[in-house]
Amino acid sequence: MTVVIARHGLPAGADAERYTERLGEHLAQKIDTLEVSAGLIDSTFNTGVLALQARCVIDPRSAKIETWEAAVTAMQLGSALFAVTGSSEGPVQCRIDRKERTLQAIGRSASASAGEWLTAFWLAVICREQERMTQLCEIPLERLRVPEGQYDEYIYHWVDALQTYWLRRPGLVEKLTAALQASDPAVARIAPRDLLDGVLYPPINLFYHFVTRDVQGFSPALEEALKLHKAYWTLNQERTEDIEGSIALEPLAIACLAYDGELPIEVESEYLPIHLLHRSWLGEFPT
Template identity: 75%
Template sequence: MTVDISRHHLSAGPDAEQFAERLSAHLAEGIDGLEDSVGGASLVDSHFDTGLLVLRARCVVDPRAATLETWEAAVNAMQLGSALFAVTEASEGSVECRINRKVRTLPAVGSLPTADAGNWLTAFWLAVICRDQRRMTQLCEIPLERLRAPEGQYDEYIYHWVDTLQTYWLRRPGLVEKLTATFQASDPAVARVAPRDLLDGLLYPPINLFYRFVRKDEEGFSPALVEALKLHRTYWTLNEDREADIDGSIALGPLAIACLAYDGKLPIEVESEYLPKHLLQRGWLGEFPT
C-alpha cells in the first residue's frame, strides 16, 4: 500500500509563481556573466546557491515537477554544482561547462572555500536526480582531501559519507567498512558540529536510506523513506521561520537515494510533494542535452 506524506504548507499562489520567475531571470543573467572573466567565474558558488533556490521555488508551485521549467531548474542547479568543482580544479586555463542549454568556456579560478564536502553532497544529489552519470563520475573522482574544510566547519562523518558514495559509484573496494564508519561518525554521541535537530532531521536519514538501498532491502526501504520524509517535515516545521522557508519544499537527499532505488527496481511505496514525481520517475530525462 502506498503511503502519502503530505508536505507542510507553503504558499503556492501567484506571488510564489512570480517569485520563481524573477529568480529564474536573475539566475539566467548571472550564468551569462560567468564567461566574462575569472572574477565572473569565481561567483559560480553564488550562482549555485541561486540555482538551488530557483529549484526549490519551482517545486513550491509545481510540487510534481510536471512542467518543463522545473526540470530546467533542476538541470541548471546540477550544472552549476558541477561547474563549481570544475573551475576550482585548476588555477589557470579554462574549462568547458554546459549550463542553461549552452556550452560555456569558463576560466579556471583555483581553490574556493565553497568547493567543499557539503556542496559536493548537494552537487552529487542533483547529478543523481538528473541521472547524469558522467557528472556523477566526475564528482566521485575528486580526491577527498580536496573537499576538506577548515577544522570545525563539518563533523568528520561527512568525509566518511562522501568517501562511501564515491566508493559505491566507482565500484571501489571497502564499501561496507566505509558505510559502517559513516554510521559510527554520524552518531549524535560522536558528532559535535552539526546541531542535533539538523543531524537527526536532514543529515542522517539519507545515510540510513542508502544502507537500505545497497542491501536491496525491498521491505525496509519504503518505511525508511517514510521516516526520512517525516523527519524532514518535522525539521522544517520546528518554528515559523523554518516553516516559511522554501528550502524545505523538497527533501533533496532522500529524493536522490529514492532515485537510485527507483532505477534499481526497488519498490517505492511512498508519494509526497517532498519527492516530486517526475523527478523521481525521470519523466523529463532526454528532453534536452544536459
C-alpha cells in the same frame, strides 16, 4: 500499500509565482556573468538550487518542463563549481542553461567543499547524469576538506562511501558504517542535534537500505526520512516558510537510485516530486 506523506504548507499562489519568475531571471543574469568572471560560481550554484526549490513550491509534482530545466541547470552549476576549482589555470568548457560556456579556472576554493559536493552529486543522480557523477566521484577526498570547525568528520566518511559505491571500490560497508557511526549525535559536535536527526542522518540510513537491497526496509526508511524532514522544516514559523524545505533532496536522489534499480518504492510525497523521481523529462533537451 502506498504511504502518502503530505508536504507542509508553503507560501503559494501569485506571489510565489512572481518570486519564482524573478529568481529565474536573476539566476540567468548571474550565469551570463560567469563567462566574464567565474569567481561567483559558488553563489550562482546556491541560487540555482534555490530556483529549483522555488519551482517545486509551485509545481510540487514537477509536471512542468520548467522544473526539470531548473534541476538540470542547478546540476550543471554544481558540476561547473568543481570543474573551475579543479584547476588553477586555463579555460573550462561547461554547458549551463542550454548553452556551452567558457569559464576561467579559479583554482582550489573553500566553497568547493564536501557539503557542496553532496548537493552537486545528488543533483547529478536526480538528473541521471552518470558521467557527471563519475567526474564528481573521482575528485580526491582531501580536496573537499575545509578548515576544522566547519563540518563534523562524518561528512567525509559519507562522501567517501558514496564515491566508493559509484566507482565500485572495495570497502563500502566499512565506510558506510563509519559514516553512520560518526553522524550519531553523541559523536558529532558541530551540526546541531535537530539538523542531524532531521536532515543529515536519515539519508545515510536510507542509503544503507538501498545498497543492501533491503526490499522490506527501504520504503519504511524512506517514510521515516520524509517524516523527519517535515518535522525539521516545521519546527518554527521561519522554517515552515523557507522554500528550502520544499523537497527532500537527498532522500529524493536515493529514491531515484532505488527507482532505477527497480527497488519497490511504496511512499508518495510532494517532497519527492514524482516526475523527477520517474525521470519523466529525461532526454527532453541536452544536459
